[in-house]
Amino acid sequence: MSRRLACFGAAFAFLVPALAVAHEYEAGSITVAHPWARATPGGATIGAAYAEIKAKDGAADTLVSASSPAAGRVEIHTHSMDGGVMKMRQIENLAIPGGGSAVMKPSGDHIMLFDLKAPLKEGDMVPITFVFEKAGPVTVEATVEPVGAKGPHGMDHQPGVEGHEGHGHH
Ligand SMILES: [Cu+2]
Incomplete structure (x- = not known):
């Protein structure tokens, strides 16, 4: 299985170091596009990671698990409304439509990193291995974006409170 890391705009990284590079x-x-995680404040031991996962036409796949050396346990999560309250819960897998993509984002589907071995610091890279039913394991490096980031690479710097109710109650 050949893996390719495409770094678009890498040439600009030298000129504009503050501008994160899409990866x-x-x-x-399967293509895992710009995986990112949120920086964790203080002594938090739970983090969240996101990515857009695309599948080629006619090659639908399923994300079945994920792991990271940075975390003791990794789960696939989703948010859903429960009695008018947004709650998160673990899901068994995440479908990647052929010719389409599954977009993980805050308040939507995401990867939960439990028992973090160290806080996630802005600018760090966190290795995460996504395991797909057909494509097998794909290891990526997620960029750590600021606490409260709503998207990768500074697309949204709005401070926000992400509902993480329900964590710790699995
Ligand atoms: Cu979660």
């Missing part, structure tokens, strides 16, 4: 990881018919 994509490809394995077979």
